[in-house]
Amino acid sequence: MSDTQETNCFFLDDEAIPFTPGQTIIQAALTAGKYIPHLCYHPEFKPHGSCKLCTVRIDSRTIATEDGQTIKIPGRAAASCTTPAQAGQHVESNIPELLDLRRTLIQMLLVEGNHFCPSCEKSGSCLLQGLAYALGVMNPHFPQYFSKREVDASHPDILLDLNRCILCELCIRASAEVDKKHVFSLSGRGHSKHLICNAESGKLGDTNFSATDKAANVCPVGVILHKRHGFETPYGQRRFDQNPINAHAEQYAPVKEQV
Amino acid sequence: MNAAAPAVKPKLLVATTSLAGCFGCHMSLLDIDERLLDLIDLVAFDRSPITDIKHCSPHCDVGIIEGGVCNAENVHVLHEFRKNCKILIAIGACAINGGLPAQRNSLDIGDILAAVYALPGRGVQVPNDPEIPLLLNAVHPLHEVVKIDYFLPGCPPSGDAIWKFLTDLLAGRTPSLGHGLIHYD
Ligand code: SF4
Ligand code: SF4
Ligand code: FES
Numbered sequence: 142m143s144d145t146q147e148t149n150c151f152f153l154d155d156e157a158i159p160f161t162p163g164q165t166i167i168q169a170a171l172t173a174g175k176y177i178p179h180l181c182y183h184p185e186f187k188p189h190g191s192c193k194l195c196t197v198r199i200d201s202r203t204i205a206t207e208d209g210q211t212i213k214i215p216g217r218a219a220a221s222c223t224t225p226a227q228a229g230q231h232v233e234s235n236i237p238e239l240l241d242l243r244r245t246l247i248q249m250l251l252v253e254g255n256h257f258c259p260s261c262e263k264s265g266s267c268l269l270q271g272l273a274y275a276l277g278v279m280n281p282h283f284p285q286y287f288s289k290r291e292v293d294a295s296h297p298d299i300l301l302d303l304n305r306c307i308l309c310e311l312c313i314r315a316s317a318e319v320d321k322k323h324v325f326s327l328s329g330r331g332h333s334k335h336l337i338c339n340a341e342s343g344k345l346g347d348t349n350f351s352a353t354d355k356a357a358n359v360c361p362v363g364v365i366l367h368k369r370h371g372f373e374t375p376y377g378q379r380r381f382d383q384n385p386i387n388a389h390a391e392q393y394a395p396v397k398e399q400v
Numbered sequence: 401m402n403a404a405a406p407a408v409k410p411k412l413l414v415a416t417t418s419l420a421g422c423f424g425c426h427m428s429l430l431d432i433d434e435r436l437l438d439l440i441d442l443v444a445f446d447r448s449p450i451t452d453i454k455h456c457s458p459h460c461d462v463g464i465i466e467g468g469v470c471n472a473e474n475v476h477v478l479h480e481f482r483k484n485c486k487i488l489i490a491i492g493a494c495a496i497n498g499g500l501p502a503q504r505n506s507l508d509i510g511d512i513l514a515a516v517y518a519l520p521g522r523g524v525q526v527p528n529d530p531e532i533p534l535l536l537n538a539v540h541p542l543h544e545v546v547k548i549d550y551f552l553p554g555c556p557p558s559g560d561a562i563w564k565f566l567t568d569l570l571a572g573r574t575p576s577l578g579h580g581l582i583h584y585d
Contacts, residue, residue, distance in 0.1 A: 257503060258584035259493055259555035265585070274582045280490070280551035281497050284544050287505040376585075385579045 151230040153177075158226075166221035166232055167195050168395050176390035177234050178243055178272055180361055181309040182222040184395045186318065189310055190223040194243055194272065197221045198233040240276060247273045248282045253332075255290065255304035262371035263363030265379025269307060270362075271386035290335070295346030299357055300366045306336050307362055316356035324350045336364070409442075412461040412570065415485060416448040419474040420501045420539055421467025423449070424556040425492040429464075431559030442570055456484035462569075463488045466556075468498045469540045473533035482546040487569075490542045491562075493555040493584060502539040509537045550575060554583045 150157045153170050160169035165188060167177050180192040201216035221234070233239065250256075250269060258264045293301040308327060313336075316324040324345075328337045340347035351357065357365055376382070418426060426449060432439065447456045456463070463485030469475055482488060493499040504512055513535075517526045542548050552565050552575070561581040568575040 251497070255503075255506075256497070256584075257493070257499060260500065260503075261585075270584055273584070274579065277576065277578075277582065279553060279577075279582075280543065280548075281541070282543075285497060285502070285541060287498075287502065287538060289506045382580075 153232045160226040166226050169226045171390050171394040176387040186314045188222040190220045195221040251281045252283045252285050261363040268361035271381040275386045295344040298352040305363045311359045312356045315359045319355035324348045411444040414443045414462045415446040415456045415460045416464040419467035420470035421494045425466035428556035432563045460485040468494045471533040487549045489550045490548045491552045498539045505538045555585050
C-alpha cells in the first residue's frame with residue numbers, strides 16, 4: 142500500500158523487523174535478535190509446528206465503538222515457525238494473553254511426562270525447563286499424569302529416558318534428514334503416542350544409531366542422553382544458569398538460507 | 401482504643417512442616433542466615449520443626465509446607481494446615497510435583513514393600529504397628545489434595561529465593577523470582 146519502502150519489514154510488538162522473502166516470522170525475529178519462545182523449531186530443520194509455544198497474533202485491530210470506547214479485535218493466532226513473514230504485518234508475541242497461554246502449554250507438558258528435574262541430566266540446559274523459568278512457571282497447575290514410560294539403556298553410548306519426551310520429533314527429523322538412518326518414529330495416538338526405535342526388538346541398542354549422529358545431539362529435553370557424561374557441568378555453570386533462554390536470540394537464528 | 405494502639409504491626413503467625421520431604425527446604429530456610437533476624441521481627445513461628453509446637457493455632461497467617469503427600473498422616477497434617485492457615489505455600493520440588501518420592505509411582509506399592517522388607521531367610525516382614533502411618537499407593541503433590549495459594553520451586557529453593565519470595569509476600573506483592581532464583585533443581 143503506501144508503505145512501499147517497508148516492503149521487507151514487518152512489526153513484532155511494534156518494532157520493525159527486516160526479513161528476506163521466504164523467511165518465517167520466527168526466523169526473521171531471531172535473526173534480528175528478538176526471541177520468540179519455541180520448542181519444536183530448530184534452526185537446522187524444516188518447521189514442524191507442533192508445540193505451539195511460538196504462537197503469535199497477527200494483525201489485531203483496534204476499533205472505536207459508537208460510545209467512544211476502543212475495543213481490540215484479536216488478530217489470527219498462528220505458529221510463527223510455520224508462518225511466512227509478510228511486509229507490513231503487525232505481529233504480537235510478548236503480550237499477557239500469549240504469555241499465559243504459553244505457560245499453560247508448558248504446564249501441560251510438565252504433567253504429561255515425568256519431569257523430575259533434580260535427578261535429570263539435562264537440568265540446567267533443558268529448553269523446556271529454561272522456557273518455564275523465563276515464563277515464570279511456578280507450578281504444574283494440572284494433576285500429574287504419572288504416566289508409565291520406558292527407559293532404554295540397551296545402547297552402549299546413549300541412554301533413552303522416555304519419561305521426558307515431549308514428542309517434538311527433532312530426533313526423528315534429524316535421523317531421517319541428516320543421518321539418513323530413520324532410527325526413530327512416533328507410534329500410537331493421543332495420550333499413548335510415544336517414540337519408537339527402528340529395530341525388531343524396539344531397542345535402541347539393536348539399531349545402527351551412533352552417539353555422533355545428529356539425532357543424538359538435538360533433543361531439547363532429557364531423553365537422548367550421552368552415557369558417562371551426566372552432571373558434568375557443575376550447578377551454577379550450566380547453560381541457563383548463566384543466561385536465561387531468551388538472552389542472545391541470535392543463537393537460535395537460521396545459520397544460512399533454509400531450502 | 402485505636403488512638404492508644406502502638407504503631408507496631410502485629411507479627412504474622414507462620415507455621416511450617418515437612419511431609420514427604422527431606423527437610424532440605426527447611427535447611428534452606430535457615431540458609432537465609434542473618435536475615436533470619438529481620439524475618440523474626442516480622443513473623444512469629446507457630447507449629448514448626450523450629451518450635452516443636454505440635455499443632456497449628458487456629459489463626460495462622462501463613463503455612464509453609466515442604467514435601468508431597470505419601471501417607472495417611474501427611475493427608476491429615478495437610479488438612480490441618482489448610483484449615484488453620486490463611487495462605488498456604490508449597491515449597492520445593494516434592495511439594496509441587498511429588499519430587500523424588502513420587503518416582504515410586506510407576507511401581508506397585510505391594511511390590512515395593514515386598515522388595516524393601518524381604519529379610520534374607522526370613523521372608524517378607526512388612527512393619528504393621530498401628531503407630532506407623534499407612535502408605536498411599538502413590539505420592540501426590542499438595543495441590544492435588546488441598547488448595548495451595550503460592551508455589552516456591554527448587555530442590556531446595558536457595559536461601560536467596562526464599563528470602564525474595566517471603567519479602568515480596570510480606571510486602572503485599574505477588575512473589576516473583578526472576579532469572580537465577582527460579583530453579584526446579
Ligand atoms: S527434561 Fe527438562 S523439564 Fe524434564 S526433568 Fe529434565 S530438566 Fe526437567
Ligand atoms: S526424544 Fe527428544 S528430540 Fe525426540 S521427540 Fe522426544 S523430546 Fe523430541
Ligand atoms: S516452535 Fe513449536 S510450533 Fe513453532
